[in-house]
Amino acid sequence: MNVTRERAAAVLAGNWLGASTVPSRSLYPHQWSWDSAFIAFGLRHLSPSRARRELVTLFEAQWPDGRVPHIVFDPATPPEAYFPGPSFWQAGRTSGLVQPPVHARAVLAVHETAPDLQFLAALYPKLVAWHDHLRTHRDAGGRGLVAIVHPWESGMDNSPAWDGPLSRVTPATGFVRRDLAHGAAGDRPGDDDYGRYVRLAADYRDSGYRDFGTFAVEDPGFNALLADAELALAEIADELGLPSGAHREAAARIEKALQETLWHDGFFFARDVLTGSLTPEYTCAGLLPLVLPDLAVAPALVAAATGPRFRLGRVHGVPSHDLTAPGFDPGRYWRGPSWSNIGWLVRRGLVCHGEFALAARLGGDLVEIAARTDFAEYVDPLTGAGHGTRSFSWTAALTVDLLADQPAAVA
Incomplete structure (x- = not known):
């Protein structure tokens, strides 16, 4: 077995709890x-059954209104290990926020690797x-x-x-940040920003x-x-012999609105919905529409990705913020550093639009840098x-996936 793959599997x-995987034993x-x-x-x-269990466990915590909560708390973990914990959210064993809907694409990928119609049929209505x-x-x-x-x-x-919209929020005080016990303060959000996060969450x-x-x-x-998840849901519906046109139409509507x-x-x-204004920051989120295969503006977006703001193919991964911006910080959480999941998504988008050489270069770099930094966050x-915690689960998992697609990337 490839040495990097063995290390990622370890x-x-x-980080496996028996029914799900923690991102990090210490920080998350x-x-x-x-x-x-x-x-x-x-x-x-590595184990299709574990992959299925991972997703089923998450959807077992789905709310009656359909939302998939962004955290499902492990009852065996001490409450003081993470803030804000379950007592803050007052939502049983979950938080009340959500995260990006990448789940349908993951469900489809697991099925494609190890076909299981029962698994698809169980998760399709939940998706x-x-x-x-x-x-x-x-x-x-x-x-x-969708508005977050x-x-x-x-x-x-x-x-x-988020800086502009967050400027309206008065920071909360009187809480203890658990993240600083496991990560360098220079890598993490500042106290005022964290206070705004807590205030918003409490108000919601x-x-x-x-x-x-x-x-x-x-x-x-x-x-x-x-939009990409709706396209995946259409493929799942096809596999199950169900009508899929509504999913493709939904994807097209979102893409048009984008x-x-x-x-x-x-x-x-x-x-910013409250002001109607676009934020002025160039961030990696603006590159993610590349995953949509029919995106009309894809050539212009690839040009932006390879231009001076992101220098795709000439730096490591995909910078999370504009390299030319005064506020670019190569080590602080989402203000400059590259993340493996964003690189993995952008690579997928490059493949969608025929940028195979650039995709291969990005994929090889993601694998090499993950191995060299002990799968840094x-x-x-x-x-x-490397910055943040090490032995980070999605870095390891996406390295395994990249190696399966590019087996010669790293020996």
Whole structure:
């Protein structure tokens, strides 16, 4: 077996709880929503049954309204191990926020590796309910796009794209940050930003998890992944012999809304629903629509990815923020570092649009840098130095998936 693959498999084995995988034993000791989807992409090559269990466990925590919570808390983990924990959310064993809907694509991938119609049939209605929840409860702007109500819902918690909308939020005080016990302060969000995250989460909780409140943003990454998930759901429906046209139509509507609402001057930007303004920051979320195979503006977006702001193919991975921006920080959470899941998604998008050489170069770099940094949570795009926690599950899992597609990438 490939040495890097063996090491990645050992990370996933070490982070396995028996029914799901924690992103990190120290920093993130519970199950996270989009993490589990990315983890399943790798687990399918090592143990399809574990990959299926990962996703089934997550959807067992689905709310009656269809939402898939962004955290499912492990009852065996001490409450003080992570903040905000279950007592903060007051939602039983879950949080009340969500994360990007990459699950349908993960379910389909697991099935393609080890066909199991029973698995597909069990998760298909749950996936439909999940997507329906997003479309019916989160269209704050009335344009057919999902609005996130908290930066954590984007999966890109500390992105500069949220600075403007967050400026309206008064930071909470009087809480203890558990993350700083396991990560360097220079790599993590600042105290004021974290206080704003806590305030927003508490306000949303106190509204009964219904109100948009002071933060409602249409994120291009979240919406692109929902459109892609609808395309995956169409393929799942085809496998089950069910009508699939509505899913393809939903994907087309989201893609159209993305281009009409969030595309400006050669890039996709987030939109503050409360002001109607696009945020001025170039972030990696604006590259994620590349996963959509019929994206009309794909050539312009590839040009943006390879231009001076992201220098794709000439730096490590995909920088999370504009390399030329004054606020670019190569080590701070989502303000510059490269993440393996974003690189993996952008690579998929490059393949979709025939950019095979660039995709191969990106994939090889993702594998090499993961191995060299002991599967770091994120890396400096300029030097390749690791940041955040090590033995990070989605880094390991996506390395396994890349090696399955590019077996000669790293010996």
